Amino acid sequence: MLRPRVILTLFWYLAKNRTINPLLKRRSGQAMIVLVTAIFIINAVEYTQNLYSSPSLLVSMEPFLHSLGLNHVTISLIISAILIAYTIYVLFRGKPIYIPEEIYETVLSQPVDLEEYMLANILETISGPILLLPAFLGLALFGLFMTNDPLRAILFMFGSLIILSAVIIIDTLFTLVRRKTGRKRLFIVLFIGILVASVVHSLVIHGYSPILALPYMPIAYALVAPLATSIEVSQATLSLIIGYSEIIGLALIASFLARRIGIEDLSPKSFYRGKIFEGGKAKIKFGSPSEILYSYLFTGRIFNPKHLGGLIIIMAVSIIAGLAASAYFGVASQINAYFIEFFIPMMTGMALYSLSAQVIAWDLRCYWLYRVYAIDMAPVAAALISRLATYCVGAGLVMLAGLSAYFHDPSMIIITAFYVPGGVIAGAIQLMILSYMASKKQVIRETPAGIYTVEGFTAVMLEIVIIIIFMSISGLAFYLHSISVEALAIGAVISLFTAYPLHRFLRRIVGDMMTYYDILF
Amino acid sequence: MENYVLELIDLRKTYPGGVKALNGLTIRVKPGEIYGLIGPNGAGKTTTLKIIAGLLKPDHGVVRICGKSPVKDRVEALKNISYVPENPLVFKNLTVTEFLKFVVGLRSMKWENVKDHVDYLLEGFNLTDKKNKLLIELSRGMIQKVLVTAALIVKPRLLVMDEPMAGMDPEAQYFFKQTVSDLVEKEGVTALISSHLLDMVEKFCTRVGIISKGKLVAEGRIDEIKKMAGREESLEKVFLEIVRG
Ligand SMILES: Nc1ncnc2c1ncn2[C@@H]1O[C@H](COP(=O)(O)OP(=O)(O)O)[C@@H](O)[C@H]1O
Ligand SMILES: [Mg+2]
Numbered sequence: 204m205l206r207p208r209v210i211l212t213l214f215w216y217l218a219k220n221r222t223i224n225p226l227l228k229r230r231s232g233q234a235m236i237v238l239v240t241a242i243f244i245i246n247a248v249e250y251t252q253n254l255y256s257s258p259s260l261l262v263s264m265e266p267f268l269h270s271l272g273l274n275h276v277t278i279s280l281i282i283s284a285i286l287i288a289y290t291i292y293v294l295f296r297g298k299p300i301y302i303p304e305e306i307y308e309t310v311l312s313q314p315v316d317l318e319e320y321m322l323a324n325i326l327e328t329i330s331g332p333i334l335l336l337p338a339f340l341g342l343a344l345f346g347l348f349m350t351n352d353p354l355r356a357i358l359f360m361f362g363s364l365i366i367l368s369a370v371i372i373i374d375t376l377f378t379l380v381r382r383k384t385g386r387k388r389l390f391i392v393l394f395i396g397i398l399v400a401s402v403v404h405s406l407v408i409h410g411y412s413p414i415l416a417l418p419y420m421p422i423a424y425a426l427v428a429p430l431a432t433s434i435e436v437s438q439a440t441l442s443l444i445i446g447y448s449e450i451i452g453l454a455l456i457a458s459f460l461a462r463r464i465g466i467e468d469l470s471p472k473s474f475y476r477g478k479i480f481e482g483g484k485a486k487i488k489f490g491s492p493s494e495i496l497y498s499y500l501f502t503g504r505i506f507n508p509k510h511l512g513g514l515i516i517i518m519a520v521s522i523i524a525g526l527a528a529s530a531y532f533g534v535a536s537q538i539n540a541y542f543i544e545f546f547i548p549m550m551t552g553m554a555l556y557s558l559s560a561q562v563i564a565w566d567l568r569c570y571w572l573y574r575v576y577a578i579d580m581a582p583v584a585a586a587l588i589s590r591l592a593t594y595c596v597g598a599g600l601v602m603l604a605g606l607s608a609y610f611h612d613p614s615m616i617i618i619t620a621f622y623v624p625g626g627v628i629a630g631a632i633q634l635m636i637l638s639y640m641a642s643k644k645q646v647i648r649e650t651p652a653g654i655y656t657v658e659g660f661t662a663v664m665l666e667i668v669i670i671i672i673f674m675s676i677s678g679l680a681f682y683l684h685s686i687s688v689e690a691l692a693i694g695a696v697i698s699l700f701t702a703y704p705l706h707r708f709l710r711r712i713v714g715d716m717m718t719y720y721d722i723l724f
Numbered sequence: 725m726e727n728y729v730l731e732l733i734d735l736r737k738t739y740p741g742g743v744k745a746l747n748g749l750t751i752r753v754k755p756g757e758i759y760g761l762i763g764p765n766g767a768g769k770t771t772t773l774k775i776i777a778g779l780l781k782p783d784h785g786v787v788r789i790c791g792k793s794p795v796k797d798r799v800e801a802l803k804n805i806s807y808v809p810e811n812p813l814v815f816k817n818l819t820v821t822e823f824l825k826f827v828v829g830l831r832s833m834k835w836e837n838v839k840d841h842v843d844y845l846l847e848g849f850n851l852t853d854k855k856n857k858l859l860i861e862l863s864r865g866m867i868q869k870v871l872v873t874a875a876l877i878v879k880p881r882l883l884v885m886d887e888p889m890a891g892m893d894p895e896a897q898y899f900f901k902q903t904v905s906d907l908v909e910k911e912g913v914t915a916l917i918s919s920h921l922l923d924m925v926e927k928f929c930t931r932v933g934i935i936s937k938g939k940l941v942a943e944g945r946i947d948e949i950k951k952m953a954g955r956e957e958s959l960e961k962v963f964l965e966i967v968r969g
Contacts, residue, residue: 212829216818224817228858305813309871312777312809313830314802466795467781 205319213315213323217306222331265432275424275431280415282423284401286369287415291394293377294387299470300378307471317469321461325375325454329368350430358429358439365446369422372453379460382468394418421449501586501593514597518604525608547602548673551622552666554598581714584634588710591630592702595673596622614688618680620695624702625676629669631709636665638717728752728788729804729882729914730776735785737771737938745771746782747938753882753916758908760929761918762963768938769918770810773886776916777807790881803831806875810886812867816860820851820870823859827874838877845873848899865891876903883907883915901928922963934966942966 226232268274302311310320350356381387397417404412425446428439599622607615683690730753737746745768753759761769774780775787778794778801787793792801815823824842828835846852849869859867868891875883883904889897905928907913919925925932926946934942934949942949949966 206832208832209830212826216815216822216826216829219822220815220817224819224822224858228817228819304811305815308779308807308809308811309814309827309874310830312779312802312805312807313827314799315830316799465781466778 205316205322209315210319210323210326213310213320214326217323217327218331221327275427275434277411279420279423279427280411280413282366282426283417283419284398284415286373286419286422287394287398287417289370290373290377290418291391291398293374294381294391294394296378298378299382300375300464300468302469302471304471307469311466311469317464317466318461321464322458325372325457325461328371328375329450329454331368350432354436355429355439358436358443359426361443362426362429362446365422365425365443365450368450369419369453372450372457376453376457376460379457379464383460383463419449421445497582497586497589501589514601517601521601521605522608525605529609529611547599547606547677548670550602551595551598551673552670554594580717581710584714584717585706585710587634588627588630588706588713591633592623592626592706595626595629599626614691615684617688617691617695618677618684621676621680621698622673624698624705625672627702627706627709629672631713632668632672633665634713635716638713727754729755729757729790730916731786731788732772732776733786735772735775735782735787737768737775737780737782745938746775749785749935749938749940751933751940751943753914755912755914756908757931758904758915758917758929760925760932761916761935762920762922762925762932763918763935765920767935769920769935770886771938772935773807773810773884773916773918776884777805778802804881805884806878806880808868808871808875808883808885808888810890812864812871812891814859814867814871817858819856819858820846820862821855823870824874824877827878831878833878841877842873845876845903848903849873849896865893865896868892869896872900876907879907879911879913881912881914883913883917885915885917887919887921888917889919889921904928934963936966 226236311317350359377390380390384390397414401412401414401417404414421442425443428434428442429436431439434442596619600616600619603615603618607613680691680694683694730751732749732751735746735749736744738744747768749768749772751759751761751772761772763769771780775782776789776794778798781795787795787801789801790804792804794801815826818826825835828838843852846855849872851866851869851873854862854866859870862870868888872885872888875885889900892900904913904915904917908915917925917929929946931945932943932949933940
């Protein structure tokens, strides 16, 4: 016997806690809304005053995308394929359904049916992104940047939110399928079958197989359609509605399966308790505290066989992918400036963004310990800057390896050197903002969507800053590359030599900031 | 059988890691009691209370809250209890009032009917000026008080509280004991309270059970337990003796 009132009460307060209050009641949330709205309006006004005389970024990128065999349909197919792969991953993972610990203890001990909780949760998850609309105007901004069209930009924003909802609902649904139906093998076979068949078919027809569209095309298309200039706005709107219908359909199936859920299927997720120094083996070392901290936080963490092995594998994959792409589509005769200047920094920024959450989680978690034992925070800052910079350089290296394979131009690898000072600057900025944030609110806990909303926005803002840094650096590097390899090499050497003084200078500043601000737990 | 508010019979629970947390625990609580479950850290108190609150399923044994099983008849069983968890974790982005309204809403009660009681309790816990603050802005002890308030305002048949006084200042502890005693005397509430602190139990609980390694090793009124040890000593000494065997 489900009680709609209980479900609605649950839904309302879950949503309030996760999205509504952080935006409306917390100053950082309010500031975010004002800022993003202002930026969007300014840009929209500029647009209506016809200041966008040049073609949109997307239009300029089109020839290049086409040379890769990409258009709105094929991109939708690729996104659909990624969702299929994600489904398979969820089916194999088969973890319990995680609930944030605070919800687990305070809600599940109430006279609430587990099914009622699941329904409220599903409702909250798929509507959560919509409640966040004002904040996601940032996505609309990106859409505007790509299309020069506010209407499409808004549609794109909804489209992006649909992907967020899709990932969450796929996660919930197939975790339930795996745990609560006797048919998990059937589903695994089905999805792997779709994936294998589509890959084989794609290879045979030398293109993207329509089989890829099978389960998730409506969702993928809803994301892509608003950006495709060849599709009417009205049609893009329709595809959005169809996409959301699929989400609701999946949610209904999940709700149905939620009937059979038991308390043992749910598991509280606590992020911050548990072992402080996880993963590291205890080794006795002698040295100054700063040396030990540096090796614990940087060298010991990064330069281990597992990471290096991983890097080699990813680079190999990247190079093979680059070679395969050039064999398939032919070597592009000319480097597309937009691609280089926009795409690489984007990807590097993305990589840093996703890592920033982990840095917050794993390093700042035992921050109090450093504060107690390390009087000077500069070594901690130094190690963390080095680490973030290494991530940047690693991400750049992988990207550049693939690109140089694609263009048959090994000299491109040299560009990696430019990412060393870039990574130092980006890492330092990131740490400054993070330590400031951590002093303003309690340390981030994980939620099903990753991190809490406000932290999420701050991370997005951070990413924008980092992307700008990387765009300028990549721009410079590729400009030198277009002059001559010698010019590039000289630039690279200069970059490497500036990196060290830069690091010394910035770690002092960041260290002082970390000493100055308190971290809240 | 209906004479008991709570019956736990031969509970066993082994955690996935292989830790045997409960090893044949039997407890029966009668209406109007304030039952103190005491034992050293790791004895199995929290595990027991989580099983009662429907957060864990026992591997073996029977749980009945007013005759209903939280495993088979979850909603009906949990309607009779309110639970205060050991770790004060709550929704960070709800205000104190919102959180209390949430709890009241989940029990299909009317806010107007409990509002006076809420005001009284918040006043007693010194939280009146924090009413509209987000929970993230409160200290650990304050959150503990909010959770206790949430448990008390619904006036359940059985209060289940896991070390509720752990983070409270003496003033709040006094108010807490007073309020729980009042509810028990006047509103027909029964309480099960766990603690590793003995002195708080001594003048407050009407009956205590001592748990060690997942088993009840002694049970009775405080004077009875003291007599069991054969001396009129402080409960603390008796406790240490019993637990050490
Ligand atoms: N989630 C868990 N996983 C594994 N072991 C646990 C877990 N929770 C508690 N335990 C173990 O079960 C035993 C009883 O714990 P608990 O009930 O929390 O004791 P108490 O509340 O009396 O201190 C302890 O040995 C503890 O380490
Ligand atoms: Mg405990």
